[in-house]
Amino acid sequence: MLDFITDGQTLLLILALLYFTECLIWVKKQSVAFVSTSGKRWRLGTPISWLGNANGAILILNPLPPPGRIFLSHLLPISISPSGVCAFNSQTLPSGARPTTQTGEFISFSAITKVATDGAYLVINGQKFAKCATPKQAKALAGVIGKVSEAKVSKREALVKSWISERFDEKRVTRLWNEAEKQIDSIRFWGAMLLVFLFVGAPILASLFGLEQMIIPVAGAMVLFAVSIAIMFFSAHRRFFPAESQERFENLIKMIVCPPVSMRAADVLTKNLLAEFSPIAVATVLGGPGEQQFVRSFVLDLQHPLKHEINDAKAAETIDWMNAQQLRSCLSLIERVDRFKGVLGPTERDGDSVSYCPRCGVQFVLDEGECPDCPGVELVAFSDAGKEVTLSQTSG
Numbered sequence: 001m002l003d004f005i006t007d008g009q010t011l012l013l014i015l016a017l018l019y020f021t022e023c024l025i026w027v028k029k030q031s032v033a034f035v036s037t038s039g040k041r042w043r044l045g046t047p048i049s050w051l052g053n054a055n056g057a058i059l060i061l062n063p064l065p066p067p068g069r070i071f072l073s074h075l076l077p078i079s080i081s082p083s084g085v086c087a088f089n090s091q092t093l094p095s096g097a098r099p100t101t102q103t104g105e106f107i108s109f110s111a112i113t114k115v116a117t118d119g120a121y122l123v124i125n126g127q128k129f130a131k132c133a134t135p136k137q138a139k140a141l142a143g144v145i146g147k148v149s150e151a152k153v154s155k156r157e158a159l160v161k162s163w164i165s166e167r168f169d170e171k172r173v174t175r176l177w178n179e180a181e182k183q184i185d186s187i188r189f190w191g192a193m194l195l196v197f198l199f200v201g202a203p204i205l206a207s208l209f210g211l212e213q214m215i216i217p218v219a220g221a222m223v224l225f226a227v228s229i230a231i232m233f234f235s236a237h238r239r240f241f242p243a244e245s246q247e248r249f250e251n252l253i254k255m256i257v258c259p260p261v262s263m264r265a266a267d268v269l270t271k272n273l274l275a276e277f278s279p280i281a282v283a284t285v286l287g288g289p290g291e292q293q294f295v296r297s298f299v300l301d302l303q304h305p306l307k308h309e310i311n312d313a314k315a316a317e318t319i320d321w322m323n324a325q326q327l328r329s330c331l332s333l334i335e336r337v338d339r340f341k342g343v344l345g346p347t348e349r350d351g352d353s354v355s356y357c358p359r360c361g362v363q364f365v366l367d368e369g370e371c372p373d374c375p376g377v378e379l380v381a382f383s384d385a386g387k388e389v390t391l392s393q394t395s396g
């Protein structure tokens, strides 16, 4: 009797551990994770810092069903201007510094003969140029750079501008999300069913009829569930990630060989579904608490970027051009969305503060200097922003 309980429990524990490892995802420093329990209210997922390194950390997803409540969005690893490409993006997220992989190397469009990818690397003229967040991001960037370098010089500016503004198009985010939800929802449902079957139904069956009697039928049903989910996953993946055949086949095999993996199939689909869009456009569509603060800090970072060590004039020009374009797209996005009215209001003065950092908003009793948390960003005295402060005081 004791043997029977131990065997059953051991099996259950192994299945639970396999399932739990599927609930861990790696979030890079330049990535933002949006998570939700209900599917309605979204918040920024915070990775566990001690489960990480300089490049990123592990985020634990809610193990309770349904899965597929995670979206990632990444900052770009490069800047593109009408003159060329620089392996540097001056943006940083509130959660971290710039990745050390950004070299600042510049290459002009006239010097580009070949663009390709190697996994997550963007390869220009046969050399690894930048490390991207995902192979999908690398392919997308290679596509844009290829298109712009083949275009006439006079057409380049319009092409780059329209590519940047597409990244901030919240209507496209909504459209893609609504389109995918229908297909992903059934995968979510069957993943949740398999979870209930394995962790509730199977133990009940085993205790009623005995583990030895039930192990073959339960295993058979589990494989049947997994294969059906894997087939649904494969067709949805082919529709939304047509170029990612490697990821598609890898996950298909994993689900069939190790059925507990299929319970989280929806995560693989949602994770990078909206990744081609700027984090601010994704935040706009998903909404939720903390959204206003996130939008504000995203824009303030573009307005007051941290200083960098790139001295090459053409590289710096490309970085600044891209930054200015992204800022323009951000501001026009904020203007389009009613609930963002006032999100960029002035910093309210606290007590005896004399100055504040225009990037992070921390206040100081010094009247000048650099913010200790934001290298290169000069403090602004409240007296200089006097008019704005009076306005905010009357409204607050």
Ligand SMILES: [Zn+2]
Pocket: 357, 358, 359, 360, 361, 362, 371, 372, 373, 374, 377
């Ligand atoms: Zn600061």
